[in-house]
């Protein structure tokens with residue numbers, strides 16, 4: 212049984228001025244320290260909240276790496292939820308579930324010409340090892356059975372619905388194209404079936 216362990220206020224964003232709550236959980240069987248960040252107490256309001264499941268990306272989230280768009284997506288989400296309210300589930304599933312060191316091995320292969328999925332496969336991993344079952348349990352622990360999901364990724368939609376979460380709307384994120392991540396994003400759209408809107 213997953214339930215809330217602690218809830219503390221903090222301020223986030225580029226200027227540390229956006230108020231939010233940080234929550235930890237009991238009962239996550241994977242042993243991963245997933246957290247939720249809640250803006251404008253969106254879990255207590257009658258409106259169906261925006262929810263973003265963001266998978267950890269140390270290189271993108273912390274260093275704003277040129278190889279992906281994770282840091283920009285996170286910044287975009289924090290800004291938007293600061294204004295409109297919402298919930299970020301920050302899931303400790305680095306490298307689409309293969310872990311940081313394996314992701315760095317995959318980057319080495321990508322530097323030699325493989326795409327993001329070929330590199331995973333070459334290392335003996337599937338395209339995407341992430342499991343969103345615990346994210347669904349976290350949402351239920353927050354009392355959120357109905358959400359508006361922020362994603363372009365059909366796997367996230369499918370797995371939440373399979374775990375009993377009702378998604379009333381899917382809201383896309385922007386495609387944050389920059390020098391270095393264009394082919395990564397295009398591969399996600401063509402092979403991973405992400406619904407990107409390239410400007």
Ligand SMILES: Nc1nc2c(ncn2[C@@H]2O[C@H](COP(=O)(O)OP(=O)(O)OP(=O)(O)O)[C@@H](O)[C@H]2O)c(=O)[nH]1
Pocket residue numbers: 264265266267268269278279281284304305306307308309314317327331361362363364367384399405
């Ligand atoms: N294996 C691998 N993982 C990567 C690579 N680039 C980014 N990642 C990981 O991909 C995950 C980011 O995915 P999310 O931000 O959840 O987004 P998404 O699956 O693209 O879906 P959206 O909701 O549409 O953004 C993080 O865990 C990153 O570490 C890569 O080249 N190889």
Ligand SMILES: [Zn+2]
Pocket residue numbers: 268270271272279280281282
């Ligand atoms: Zn990333």
